[in-house]
Amino acid sequence: MTYIDLINAFEKWSRMNYLAPSARVLYYKFLALFNACGWPEWITVGNPQLIAEAQIGNEKSTLLHRDKLISVGLLDYQKGRKGAPNRYRLNTVPFTVNNTVQSTVKTTVKATVQSTDIPRYKTKEIDIPDEEARARNDFARVYQCYEQNMGAGSRAVADEIVGWMEAGTEAELICGAIETAAKQNVRKWSYVAGILRDCSKRGIFTRAAFDGDKAARKAERQVSAPQNTNPFLEMVKSDCSGGT
Numbered sequence: 001m002t003y004i005d006l007i008n009a010f011e012k013w014s015r016m017n018y019l020a021p022s023a024r025v026l027y028y029k030f031l032a033l034f035n036a037c038g039w040p041e042w043i044t045v046g047n048p049q050l051i052a053e054a055q056i057g058n059e060k061s062t063l064l065h066r067d068k069l070i071s072v073g074l075l076d077y078q079k080g081r082k083g084a085p086n087r088y089r090l091n092t093v094p095f096t097v098n099n100t101v102q103s104t105v106k107t108t109v110k111a112t113v114q115s116t117d118i119p120r121y122k123t124k125e126i127d128i129p130d131e132e133a134r135a136r137n138d139f140a141r142v143y144q145c146y147e148q149n150m151g152a153g154s155r156a157v158a159d160e161i162v163g164w165m166e167a168g169t170e171a172e173l174i175c176g177a178i179e180t181a182a183k184q185n186v187r188k189w190s191y192v193a194g195i196l197r198d199c200s201k202r203g204i205f206t207r208a209a210f211d212g213d214k215a216a217r218k219a220e221r222q223v224s225a226p227q228n229t230n231p232f233l234e235m236v237k238s239d240c241s242g243g244t
């Protein structure tokens with residue numbers, strides 16, 4: 001794919017796949033970096049350089065958006081080590097898959113409509129929720145959840161919430177992390193952020209996945225819990241039950 005092909009493919013993919021504006025900007029920055037390097041298979045980019053190139057926020061916010069690009073399959077990533085920065089490779093597989101799905105859907109829908117007795121010019125207006133209004137409502141719900149469970153919020157907390165939401169984390173998942181922290185009686189945002197970072201590393205971005213993961217971990221702990229085989233206690237139990 002050429003530079004313009006990648007841009008067009010990304011725009012087409014974006015119509016069916018939501019990415020936060022900052023994540024979109026970061027993807028275009030990666031395209032620019034690959035172009036500047038002459039389109040090698042892999043490029044090496046340290047975090048300080050990535051933050052400076054992207055100019056979309058602090059290190060935490062930038063890496064959250066980078067992780068989102070990785071999780072949706074737009075970037076391949078190799079973690080660096082001391083003296084060897086992170087490595088990145090563009091992945092065009094999502095564009096190919098998306099085009100195949102779109103083609104299949106269009107063909108199926110067209111065949112269905114043509115074979116159905118629908119008046120040719122009869123249309124029905126559909127109310128499409130305003131994304132900006134939805135985002136404001138989601139933010140208000142999360143911030144209220146924070147104040148109910150943690151106490152008074154702050155501008156810093158508000159900015160953190162917005163950053164996680166822009167990175168694609170579901171509002172209900174952020175609420176779940178807040179409620180988990182409150183149950184642990186750790187009423188500070190840093191603990192909530194730690195839960196969210198752990199979720200992000202394991203590809204968990206929804207409340208349903210979060211709750212399912214918690215249930216699975218609980219079941220594993222119950223299965224692996226050691227049984228009490230103290231001989232004295234077993235003898236006492238036997239005596240109490242009338243055993244010999």
